[in-house]
Amino acid sequence: MALVGDGLRQAFWLLAGGDADVFGITLRSLEISGAATGLSLLLGIPLGVALALGRFPGRGLAISLVNTGMGLPPVVVGLFVSILLWRSGPFGFLEWIYTPIAMVLAQLVIAAPIVTGLTLAAIQQIPDRFRLQMRGLGASRGQLLWVLLREARLPMLAAAMAGFGGVISEVGASLMVGGNIRGQTRVLTTATVLAASKGNFDVAIALSVLLLAIMFLVNAALTWIQQRRAP
Amino acid sequence: MGQPRLADRGQAGGRRGRSRARGDRTRPRWPAPAVAALVALGLGLLEGAPGQGAPDRAxxxxxxxxxxxxxxxxxxxxxxxxxxxxxxxxxxxxxxxxxxxxxxxxxxxxxxxxxxxxxxxxxxxxxxxxxxxxxxDFVLAGPPADPAGIRRRPAGTAASALGQIARTGSRFVSRGDRSGTHLKEQALWKAAGVVPGGDWYLESGQGMGATLTIASEKRAYTLTDRGTYLAFRRRLELGIVLEGDPALAxxxxxxxxxxxxxxxxxxxxxxxxxxxxxxxxxxxxxxxxxxxxxxxxxxxxxxxxxxxx
CATH class of the missing domain: 3.40.190.10 (Periplasmic binding protein-like II)
Structure with a gap:
């Protein structure tokens, strides 16, 4: 247990001292996972709405695929993104492997099904009668969509949180496609793995505490927005 | 992380509600075979963990x-x-x-x-x-193009080769993980009188296999033990550019x-x-x-x- 105490003390000094390495790693984590979450919202919300409201052949299969994707193992994503991006792979010419771009891509693949699935659930929660009533009152398709999205905004905020929480805490894919290169693709989770494998357990604890603090702050901010707007 | 789980539950509840509305009276139940499989799995895991002091203690x-x-x-x-x-x-x-x-x-x-x-x-x-x-032994592996020109000076030592890599600013991937290979590499940089750092010096912080793959993809040099290099050779675009220096034991x-x-x-x-x-x-x-x-x-x-x- 002394290890945990040392780790917390170390975490405090790393933060208080403004350690450039740790600061860079933290910033990079936020940038990469933030970008991946943002893109997954752009992709996942329209997809989730389409699956919730649309009626087309293969819809059941598509929903099953999305639900499976919500639990996609990051290492599997990492492996396939690596195979695609390695120089021997079909997209090797882009030279994206072991760059932050590759990490955003992998995290997008992880987060998009989560956002899609939760958006789908959020829209489906709204009773069918509400939609019928809106139609009956003469709402256009666009107006209906807008109202539904407004109604579903709180669960969809949860979708954003879940997506972000999923990718910033993910290590398998980031390690495989990013390479954990210092100053380039090293993020909080991969840095924690490295610190632990070096035997620097105090630094590993410090980085874990930082990661937890970030997740708490982001979730607290979003929850605050959610609760403030709640009726 | 409580929120998404709440939303999840909402989804499941919604489905259940609808199925009941359709007249399906049966309560959702765990399928018996699935429960049996889970229990068996749990028992199997317990069995695999030997107790303290047992003769087959791991x-x-x-x-x-x-x-x-x-x-x-x-x-x-x-x-x-x-x-x-x-x-x-x-x-x-x-x-x-x-x-x-x-x-x-x-x-x-x-x-x-x-x-x-x-x-x-x-x-x-x-x-x-x-x-x-x-x-x-350790070997210095590098891209076939050999931008630092290490193969052209066959009599060189490992330290002088690293010096050349630094001087030409050729990319080098370091383990950077305080492994035996990393410690050897640091000793060689010291012998070369170079403090490595800058755009050309990458630290992977990963194992030898992953580091070799990164070096190959980045067309960089790296110090590797011969065993891992040989085991990975077929998948790499890296050749041995220097070997045989007694300092590489x-x-x-x-x-x-x-x-x-x-x-x-x-x-x-x-x-x-x-x-x-x-x-x-x-x-x-x-x-x-x-x-x-x-x-x-x-x-x-x-x-x-x-x-x-």
Whole structure:
């Protein structure tokens, strides 16, 4: 247990001292996972709405695929993104492997099904009668969509949180496609793995505490927005 | 992270509600076969965990990624398990962490390759019974184009080659993980009088296999043990640009924690594994390992020979 105490003390000094390495790693984590979450919202919300409201052949299969994707193992994503991006792979010419771009891509693949699935659930929660009533009152398709999205905004905020929480805490894919290169693709989770494998357990604890603090702050901010707007 | 779970529950509840509305009266129930399978799985896991002090108490071996990545342990560990009945749990980490795991009693045996660091632990008395197991050597691997021109000066030392890499600003991938390979690399930079850093110097912080892959993809040089290089060669666009410098020797020793300091270690199991690694059977296996697949041995058995340093 002394290890945990040392780790917390170390975490405090790393933060208080403004350690450039740790600061860079933290910033990079936020940038990469933030970008991946943002893109997954752009992709996942329209997809989730389409699956919730649309009626087309293969819809059941598509929903099953999305639900499976919500639990996609990051290492599997990492492996396939690596195979695609390695120089021997079909997209090797882009030279994206072991760059932050590759990490955003992998995290997008992880987060998009989560956002899609939760958006789908959020829209489906709204009773069918509400939609019928809106139609009956003469709402256009666009107006209906807008109202539904407004109604579903709180669960969809949860979708954003879940997506972000999923990718910033993910290590398998980031390690495989990013390479954990210092100053380039090293993020909080991969840095924690490295610190632990070096035997620097105090630094590993410090980085874990930082990661937890970030997740708490982001979730607290979003929850605050959610609760403030709640009726 | 409570929110998404709430939303999840909402979804499940919604579905249940609808199915009930359709007149389906049966309550959702766990399918019996699934429950049975889960229980069986749980029991199986319990059974696999031997109790403290049982005769088949597992031996924890902390070792380096190079012995794991090359596949040597996949050969030696089952051999040991068959001979002695001790199950082995292998933890492949950097040499620094392996030694620390041993010193803290979190591992029963360590198989590592950083003589200077090993001597520090022997000095403090945390680790004891150090025995020479085998050696191979490090090589400098680099892209076929050889931008630093190391192959053109065949008589050069490893240190001078690193100096050239630094001078030409050619990319170099370092393990950066305080592993035996990383410690060797740092010693070579010191000998070259270079403090590595800058755009050309990448630190992967990963095992040898991953670092070789990164070096290959980035068209960079890297210092690697020959074993892992040979095991990965087919997948890499990297050639050996320098080898044979005596400074590149890579010597493996086995050590174990002092049971007086850390009483909870598996003393008998640890000693059995140490004895096995230097036994004629293991040494013979080491000698022939890799010859068939790679055309050359990856390690050279050294048990009982005088210390190289």
């Amino acid at each position: 031996v924890i071996l902390a070792t380096t990624t190079s012995t794991q990545d090359s596949g040597l342990l996949d050969l030696l560990v089952p051999l040991f398990e068959r001979r002695t009945g001790y199950p082995v749990r292998t933890v492949a980490v950097g040499t620094g962490a392996a030694l620390r795991l041993g010193a803290d009693g979190d591992a029963d045996v360590v198989l590592v390759h950083a003589p200077a660091l090993e001597r520090e632990y022997l000095g403090t008395g945390a680790l004891i019974d150090r025995r020479l197991v085998m050696h191979n 890579n010597v493996y020793h086995v050590l174990r924690p002092d049971p007086v300091r850390v009483p909870r270690v598996n003393v008998a199991g640890g000693r059995a594994l140490e004895d096995f690694l230097v036994s004629p059977a293991a040494q013979a296996a080491i000698e022939t390992f890799g010859v068939e697949t790679h055309g050359a041995p990856l390690f050279f058995p050294d048990a009982g020979k005088p210390e190289p340093e």
